[in-house]
Amino acid sequence: MGKRKGRKRIVLFSIVGLLCIVFSLVSIGLIMAWTQLGKRPDSQRLNRIEKSPNYTTGKFRNPIPTDNSFGFAKILETLRDYSGGEKRIPDESPPIVALSRSSFAMPSDSGLRVTWMGHSTVLIEIDGNVVLFDPVFSNRASPFSFLGPRRFHPAPISISDLPELDAVVISHDHFDHLDYESIVQLIPKTKAFYVPLGVGSHLEYWKVPADKIHSLDWWEERKIERGLGLIACPARHFSGPMMGLGDRTLWASWVLIGDSHRVFFSGDTGIMSQFNKVGELFGPFDATLIK
Secondary structure (H helix, E strand, C coil): CHHHHHHHHHHHHHHHHHHHHHHHHHHHHHHHHHHHCCCCCCHHHHHHHHCCCCEECCEECCCCCCCCCCCHHHHHHHHHHHHCCCCCCCCCCCCCCCCCHHHHCCCCCCCEEEEECCCCCEEEEECCEEEEECCCCCCECCCCCCCCCECCCCCCCCHHHCCCECEEECCCCCCCCCCHHHHHHHCCCECCEEEECCCHHHHHHCCCCHHHEEEECCCCEEECCCCCEEEEECCCCCCCCCCCCCCCCCCCEEEEECCCCEEEECCCCCCCCHHHHHHHHHCCCCEEECC
16 A cells, blocks of 8 residues: 555656646746737837827827728638638748858948848848848747748848848838847847837846837838938738737838938838829939838
8 A cells, every 4th residue: 555655656646746847837827928919009109109190099190091990700711711612831941041140241342232132031230231121030039939831941041140130120110020039139139129119128027228229100211321311111900919909009111311322111011192102202213122
């Protein structure tokens, strides 16, 4: 009897120990995921947001009427569209050009070079400045390491091998455009981060120094380095890290104006007539990047 009781206790303690380990791992995963969700704008940022002409009744609005609602039925429809039907995963990894530190050692002869690094991540060298848009270098566009859209191929370059950056620019705060791990690694690599209104609260929560964060409303402009102008322009989209809980932060397209070149970066957007105004005010462009 004594030996049986001893075995039962060992089994019981083993089960309890295993459950504790599982609970600890799940807790750590949830804490990390919660961190990557960022933070809603604080009172100071919210005060500026509420003064924006693009913010009404607690949310940012598109330039033209757009249904951004995500009810349960819409969420199911979206999941079905993204998970079934036509083939969505290539049989072979797409060909990529591996990049290294030496790839950017010499500036472009023309003064403009655009390097696409996958999805919306683009490095733009323009008239002596280096600007990185929507950096996502993680394996998944998700707060979880085991769940969510996964890359079809590794990033063509590591963050450590990127050239020194004059600016990192974010179009909006969806996971496939604003990546926690990439932002944290880029803090010592860049002079400043430029984001639409409200998105700065995420960065500050992730320990980006406040003096490195510059928040812009549509049509606002900042000078970066060496006379390079950066203008936040309208886009037709929505925001928020989780469907149905968004539009508390702004989304934007962007214009870069250098001494000799001009570039337009759309971020995620639908078609709208307001882009005519962008072209009239800031075009013509030497490069137009539309997603």
